[in-house]
Amino acid sequence: MRGLLSFCAVAIAAAVALAAGGAAAQDKPRYGGVLNWFDYGDPGRLDVHAESPLVVQQATAGVYSGVIHYDPDDPSKIAPDLAERWTVSPDGKTYTFHLRKGVKWHDGQPFSAADVKASFDRILHPDFKSPKCGAALKPMVASVEVQDPHTVQFRLKFAAAPFLGNLASSWCRVAAKHVLEKYGDLNAPDAQIGTGPFRFKRYERGNLIEWARNKDYFVRGLPYLDGVRQYILVGGPTQLAAAKAGRVMLWDAWPPMKKTQADELARARTDVDIYQASINTIYVLYMNAQKPPFSHPDLRRAVSLALDRQELVAKALEGAGVPCALLDPKLVGDFALPLEEVQKVPGCRQPKDADLAEAKRLVEKHYPGGLEIEVAVRTVGNYVDRAQLVLAQLRRVGIRGTLKSYESAAGYAVFGKGEFTMIAAQDRSMDTPDPESLFSVVYSTNAGSNYGRWADPKVDDLAERALRESSRDKRKQLYWELQRHILASPTAAVPIAWVEGWFFVDKKVRGYKPALTTYDNNTFMKVWLAE
Amino acid sequence: MRRPPLRTLGRLAGRQPLGAAGAGIVGVLVLTAVFAPELAPHGAKDAAFSPYLPPSVAFPLGTDHLGRDMLSRVIWGARLSLWVGLVSVLVGVTLGGLWGVVTAYVGGVADSASQRVVDTLMALPPIILALSLMAALGQSVNNVIIALAVLLTPTAARTLRSLVLSIRESPYIEAARAVGCPHWRVIALHVLPNTLATYIVLVTVNISYAIVVEASLSFLGLGAPPDEPSWGAMLTAGTQALEPAPWMFLFPGLAISLTVFGLNLLGDAIRDLTDPRLRGGLG
Numbered sequence: 001m002r003g004l005l006s007f008c009a010v011a012i013a014a015a016v017a018l019a020a021g022g023a024a025a026q027d028k029p030r031y032g033g034v035l036n037w038f039d040y041g042d043p044g045r046l047d048v049h050a051e052s053p054l055v056v057q058q059a060t061a062g063v064y065s066g067v068i069h070y071d072p073d074d075p076s077k078i079a080p081d082l083a084e085r086w087t088v089s090p091d092g093k094t095y096t097f098h099l100r101k102g103v104k105w106h107d108g109q110p111f112s113a114a115d116v117k118a119s120f121d122r123i124l125h126p127d128f129k130s131p132k133c134g135a136a137l138k139p140m141v142a143s144v145e146v147q148d149p150h151t152v153q154f155r156l157k158f159a160a161a162p163f164l165g166n167l168a169s170s171w172c173r174v175a176a177k178h179v180l181e182k183y184g185d186l187n188a189p190d191a192q193i194g195t196g197p198f199r200f201k202r203y204e205r206g207n208l209i210e211w212a213r214n215k216d217y218f219v220r221g222l223p224y225l226d227g228v229r230q231y232i233l234v235g236g237p238t239q240l241a242a243a244k245a246g247r248v249m250l251w252d253a254w255p256p257m258k259k260t261q262a263d264e265l266a267r268a269r270t271d272v273d274i275y276q277a278s279i280n281t282i283y284v285l286y287m288n289a290q291k292p293p294f295s296h297p298d299l300r301r302a303v304s305l306a307l308d309r310q311e312l313v314a315k316a317l318e319g320a321g322v323p324c325a326l327l328d329p330k331l332v333g334d335f336a337l338p339l340e341e342v343q344k345v346p347g348c349r350q351p352k353d354a355d356l357a358e359a360k361r362l363v364e365k366h367y368p369g370g371l372e373i374e375v376a377v378r379t380v381g382n383y384v385d386r387a388q389l390v391l392a393q394l395r396r397v398g399i400r401g402t403l404k405s406y407e408s409a410a411g412y413a414v415f416g417k418g419e420f421t422m423i424a425a426q427d428r429s430m431d432t433p434d435p436e437s438l439f440s441v442v443y444s445t446n447a448g449s450n451y452g453r454w455a456d457p458k459v460d461d462l463a464e465r466a467l468r469e470s471s472r473d474k475r476k477q478l479y480w481e482l483q484r485h486i487l488a489s490p491t492a493a494v495p496i497a498w499v500e501g502w503f504f505v506d507k508k509v510r511g512y513k514p515a516l517t518t519y520d521n522n523t524f525m526k527v528w529l530a531e
Numbered sequence: 532m533r534r535p536p537l538r539t540l541g542r543l544a545g546r547q548p549l550g551a552a553g554a555g556i557v558g559v560l561v562l563t564a565v566f567a568p569e570l571a572p573h574g575a576k577d578a579a580f581s582p583y584l585p586p587s588v589a590f591p592l593g594t595d596h597l598g599r600d601m602l603s604r605v606i607w608g609a610r611l612s613l614w615v616g617l618v619s620v621l622v623g624v625t626l627g628g629l630w631g632v633v634t635a636y637v638g639g640v641a642d643s644a645s646q647r648v649v650d651t652l653m654a655l656p657p658i659i660l661a662l663s664l665m666a667a668l669g670q671s672v673n674n675v676i677i678a679l680a681v682l683l684t685p686t687a688a689r690t691l692r693s694l695v696l697s698i699r700e701s702p703y704i705e706a707a708r709a710v711g712c713p714h715w716r717v718i719a720l721h722v723l724p725n726t727l728a729t730y731i732v733l734v735t736v737n738i739s740y741a742i743v744v745e746a747s748l749s750f751l752g753l754g755a756p757p758d759e760p761s762w763g764a765m766l767t768a769g770t771q772a773l774e775p776a777p778w779m780f781l782f783p784g785l786a787i788s789l790t791v792f793g794l795n796l797l798g799d800a801i802r803d804l805t806d807p808r809l810r811g812g813l814g
Contacts, residue, residue: 391576
């Protein structure tokens with residue numbers, strides 16, 4: 001697994017480095033300059049512990065530090081961040097982290113182990129909804145204890161292989177105890193007080209987020225940049241126009257460019273390196289399993305059978321994706337079921353005649369005149385295009401949908417409350433490169449993005465057994481069983497495809513390495529701008 | 532002696548050739564809208580073909596980014612545009628017109644107060660008002676009609692009020708009042724018929740305006756739902772593929788331009804024909 005992850009990271013990094021001409025790495029880092037970047041939408045809220053949209057993480061990425069993090073120089077490796085080092089007990093259930101001394105919060109207050117405890121007590125509290133870090137850590141962490149002001153212990157419920165990977169996630173950031181006590185949450189711009197390489201400078205709703213260099217950053221000599229500006233650019237044409245005009249220097253996160261967009265950019269700019277990559281993100285269609293019509297498994301099965309994943313990938317993603325897969329073999333290797341097996345599963349197999357006939361029969365059985373539904377979609381990325389294709393495919397089996405579109409943050413609010421019938425298009429990015437992430441993000445009952453509120457005890461049981469298992473082969477067998485079970489179940493989250501796409505880095509941007517997830521390595525602590 | 536209708540039309544076309552051209556364009560638009568199911572070779576929402584196919588014999592206007600036949604979408608778009616334009620204008624101009632007629636006839640404080648409401652509504656930039664209404668009401672064809680009707684109401688109220696202010700001082704109105712006609716009867720039988728020509732001009736001129744605003748709202752993503760074949764929404768999709776598929780932008784743009792051109796020519800001709808002060812008018 002680790003070997004494969006390293007291979008992926010090296011492959012991505014090599015692609016970028018090669019495209020950059022190979023000379024960049026030998027240059028001496030230069031101080032100064034502002035990196036211009038973009039967010040696909042307005043985050044609205046900024047609490048990295050309590051939210052799940054990528055834009056929230058992007059908006060705050062450089063402001064906070066983690067106990068550990070994915071190494072900016074080699075994002076396939078886990079490296080110390082606020083912790084200098086750590087030890088693991090022989091039974092694998094206690095992790096002791098030795099924290100850096102002399103670290104200061106952006107407001108000048110000293111950092112200590114009490115801040116780590118306050119942050120993780122908040123994240124792990126049973127009543128606190130933490131769809132990313134909390135969903136990943138709650139199943140495995142029993143408690144967090146302060147040993148002394150610079151030592152903190154994580155006690156696990158069982159020896160869990162993915163623990164360090166989950167803790168290194170960019171959603172598991174450490175916030176200041178005194179800030180949490182003062183503000184109650186981390187939503188306000190004034191509450192963005194971290195220990196990261198950049199201070200949170202300003203947030204103009206719908207327009208701009210800006211960070212400024214933290215001169216007291218605990219890694220001496222970093223960061224190189226004076227600041228980072230994130231323009232809030234909604235919609236593909238606006239994002240592409242900004243890229244073509246040279247207004248943004250980096251396109252490394254969701255939504256990826258489509259091939260036609262990448263070609264258009266290549267014709268407009270010769271000072272960028274364009275590369276194709278996966279962003280460890282799955283495209284899912286959600287149904288609400290708690291209310292009719294999709295509370296009935298027959299109707300959920302009908303939708304799964306009716307959807308033509310291959311057509312969706314070919315048209316909406318212009319072929320850049322892995323249709324049908326529940327886990328992507330390109331990302332998690334043999335933890336994923338072989339694609340040959342997945343593509344024989346009803347709903348995914350081609351041709352679709354038998355599946356469409358069965359879907360139609362199921363719809364007519366419950367709704368003889370056909371079914372009318374409202375289909376929700378957030379107006380970000382190319383979700384609206386995908387939704388139109390979904391509606392066209394569902395019409396073939398007698399399900400007639402009308403689209404209801406939402407602004408990004410408003411959509412998340414509605415989805416979180418379960419106030420929808422179907423979500424036609426929703427990408428879910430993995431928090432870590434471990435196969436476990438998919439289940440803690442989407443499929444377990446307490447998964448952070450289980451918007452359809454589907455509960456299957458067998459899924460929870462298999463997912464937990466896989467977490468507890470230390471033998472790689474046995475884990476693999478458990479994940480195969482889990483995938484087979486979900487693919488055969490009337491799940492409320494239909495896997496459509498793993499998303500790929502095109503990205504670019506301005507040739508002036510140096511020291512940037514794409515991570516294995518879309519969330520990591522966005523602190524830009526080691527990024528600098530060439531003349 | 533009554534002239535045959537065709538001869539009358541021929542005479543009008545001779546006097547207003549541009550108007551006749553406009554009527555021809557509008558006639559084609561109406562026929563396209565009415566017979567859309569028969570004319571469109573495919574469903575407007577059927578994404579059954581390869582994306583980005585250029586115009587060809589099989590797909591005269593090409594296909595869009597999702598593999599939908601552009602010709603079918605443009606044809607169905609005519610129905611949507613005409614429906615939204617016609618209904619919103621009839622509702623907006625009728626309600627606004629009645630508002631203006633009644634308040635002008637009543638006069639006094641009621642008229643003054645109602646004009647301040649009209650002033651307020653007219654002070655708001657129309658597209659901002661429409662966008663706000665759509666944001667509040669949500670995306671649907673019916674809500675586009677409501678937003679457009681609200682937009683058109685104050686203009687119609689102001690225009691017909693001005694007209695009625697002069698009509699109400701006319702001797703025949705005085706006479707009707709003198710013989711004891713109730714107000715509703717005076718308005719219904721003597722005032723309204725004299726506003727009809729202006730009402731018709733307002734309707735014809737504003738349909739093109741309503742179609743453009745609907746297209747603008749859809750272009751901005753706040754008009755008809757995204758999968759509806761709105762010309763404005765097609766333009767938005769076209770802007771995302773200007774280089775690989777310029778036909779996605781070109782044909783809905785042409786459809787909007789031609790429709791607005793035709794409706795404006797027709798509206799101008801009707802205005803000229805119903806204005807007794809202009810040479811060649813019907814009066």
